[in-house]
Amino acid sequence: MSTGSNAPIIIKRKKVIAGGGHHGGAWKVAYADFVTAMMAFFMLMWLLNATTEQQRKGLADYFSPTIPINRVSGGGAGAFGGDNIFTEETLAQSGTGVSQPSDGSDPLRSESDAAGDAAAAQVAALRDIEAVLMGQGGESMLSDQALRHIITRLTDEGLVIEIFDLPEVTLFVEDTAIPNPVTAEIATIMARLFAAVRNGVAIEGHLSAKSLLRVDNPVWELSTNRAAQMRLMLQSGGLDPMRITRQTGAGDRESAVRDATAPRNNRIEVILLRSDI
Structure with missing residues (x-):
């Protein structure tokens, strides 16, 4: 007797997973x-x-560009107004003549341009002094310890070099005008750098305020004496005394930070003045 007709039928279902495979990168x-x-x-x-x-x-x-590519916009389609920078030298040789008669001076150069160039040269010279002092283009002439006491800024008056106390290291012996070695180092380097220009120099002494009021508070005399000591150190370093145009002591009246009693306010500001103002 045959049993083939009674064999069970097996149905196999294949599970398909949608979305499988490569998803992209x-x-x-x-x-x-x-x-x-x-x-x-x-x-x-x-x-x-x-x-x-x-x-x-x-x-x-x-990363701050300061050199313009072209001072004025040209009227032509090409660079430099459709002309080249050697126009006056080449037109006569090409047979077209010069653009306009010349008396030996540059007809395109006005007095305002000359004044602007002089001001730009002044700023460039001050920035060069600043870069060398702070080591912006490489290694500084000052030690790393001395650099911690200095910050510079370029103002309308000139290059302000601010030399200030640190909590652990002061510029002068406490409550005196006797300079510490770091102050003498800074003054010597500044005198050497200032010899590269002829600008006048101004010196201002500043002090921090005392937390307690004193009857005999010598802030005016001390700030003036410290400014005078900086002047003497600059002169000893080779600075011409005739270039010193101003020496003042501001006492504790001009704080550099909000806290008037902070050591940061004990400072000397040496200003390399602009000669074009």
């Missing part, structure tokens, strides 16, 4: 951008922590 690009951004962020944090204020200022100045 967009997520890899997004992840790489994320990793790059995080690396850039941590590098920025490291630079902010590892550099001084002067070095950060040098980096900012490096």
Whole structure:
């Protein structure tokens, strides 16, 4: 007797997973951008922590273009108004003659241009002094310890070099005008750098306020004496005494920070004056 007709029928179902297989590589690009951004962020944090204020200022100045490509807009389709920078020298040789009669002077140069060039030259000279002092283009002439006491800024008056106390190291012996070695080092280097220009020099002494009122508060005399001591050190370093145009003591009246009693307010400001004002 045959049993083939009684055999069970087995049905096998294949499970199909929708959406399987390759999904593309967009997520890899997004992840790489994320990793790059995080690396850039941590590098920025490291630079902010590892550099001084002067070095950060040098980096900012490096990425700030200050040299114009062309002073005025040209009327032609090409660069320099459709002409070239040697027009006056080449037109006569090409047979077209000069653009206009010349008496030996530059007809395109006005008095305002000359004044602007002089002002720009002054600013450039002051920036060069600042760069060498702070070591923005390389190694500074000052030691790292001395650089911690200095900050510079360029103002309408000139290059202000601010030399200030640190909580652990002061410029002068407490309540005296006797300079500490770091102050003498800074003064010597400044005198050497100032010899490269002929600008006048102004010196201002400043002090921090006392937390307690004193009947005999010698802030005026002490700030003036410290300014005078800085003048003497600059002259000993080789600065011409005739270039000193102003020496003042401001007492505790002009604080550099909000807290008038902070040591940061004990400072000497040496200003390399602009000669074009």
